[in-house]
Amino acid sequence: QSALTQPRSVSGSPGQSVTISCTGTSSDVGGFNYVSWYQQHPGKAPKLMISDVSERPSGVPDRFSGSKSGNTASLTISGLQAEDEADYYCCSYAGTYTPYVFGTGTKVTVL
Amino acid sequence: QLQLQESGPGLVKPSETLSLTCTVSGGSISNSIYYWGWFRQPPGKGLEWIGSIHYSGITSYNSSLKSRVTLSIDTSKNQFSLKLTSVTAADTAVFYCARLPVSNYKVDYWGLGTLVTVSS
Numbered sequence: 001q002s003a004l005t006q007p008r009s010v011s012g013s014p015g016q017s018v019t020i021s022c023t024g025t026s027s028d029v030g031g032f033n034y035v036s037w038y039q040q041h042p043g044k045a046p047k048l049m050i051s052d053v054s055e056r057p058s059g060v061p062d063r064f065s066g067s068k069s070g071n072t073a074s075l076t077i078s079g080l081q082a083e084d085e086a087d088y089y090c091c092s093y094a095g096t097y098t099p100y101v102f103g104t105g106t107k108v109t110v111l
Numbered sequence: 112q113l114q115l116q117e118s119g120p121g122l123v124k125p126s127e128t129l130s131l132t133c134t135v136s137g138g139s140i141s142n143s144i145y146y147w148g149w150f151r152q153p154p155g156k157g158l159e160w161i162g163s164i165h166y167s168g169i170t171s172y173n174s175s176l177k178s179r180v181t182l183s184i185d186t187s188k189n190q191f192s193l194k195l196t197s198v199t200a201a202d203t204a205v206f207y208c209a210r211l212p213v214s215n216y217k218v219d220y221w222g223l224g225t226l227v228t229v230s231s
Contacts, residue, residue, distance in 0.1 A: 001174075003157065032216075034215055034216040034217070036216070036217040036218070038158075038218070045207060045221040045222065045223055045224050046158065046207075046218070046221055047221070048217060048218060048219055051215060051217035051219075052215050052217070057219070089157060089158055091158075091216075091217075091218070093216040096171075097171070097174060098173075098174070099160070099163070099171065099216050100148075100150075100160035100216065100218070101160075102157055102158040102159065102160070103157070104157055105157045105158075
């Protein structure tokens, strides 16, 4: 099972919106609505930001939203803030024997 | 508030066995609606699922590691453990334990992580 493809980096100014793509196949992203997104600050553990493609856990700002079209999932951060600068990883279910397949990771830089 | 804490040696010699334990507090490891899992992240690289275990003993392993990984669970201590045999330098990573809801394949709680270096 190959890793899902994400852009290496995206950037934006405070207040702008950025979108991170996560491209897989019909065997993972496209086949199931079990896509989650994780934020990871340097030296810290990942934090769940989005589950089930677009569900936001309690406590996650509504600036974070998720969506999916075909084999590509997306995370959008609206109204970018300095504290959003971090690495972001997507993750998808890919079947009984591969329940967690991660993306390659995207570094978000706030200019 | 649920907390998970990894523990174990930070340095393991090549060809030996890496052993880590995750202690869960603030919730019961015997709750049937959760699996408990291990992930790893080599320095500067991405995340990889290692395996998952249910309190009933059901396990699931990453096929690329299956021959070297064993997960176990001790409900009396509210702990679960990872053993990875025949380690090499490529196994150097931060290891995370985590809680995995059965219903939707997300990772809703992570431990802080522990760095394990494989070196002689």
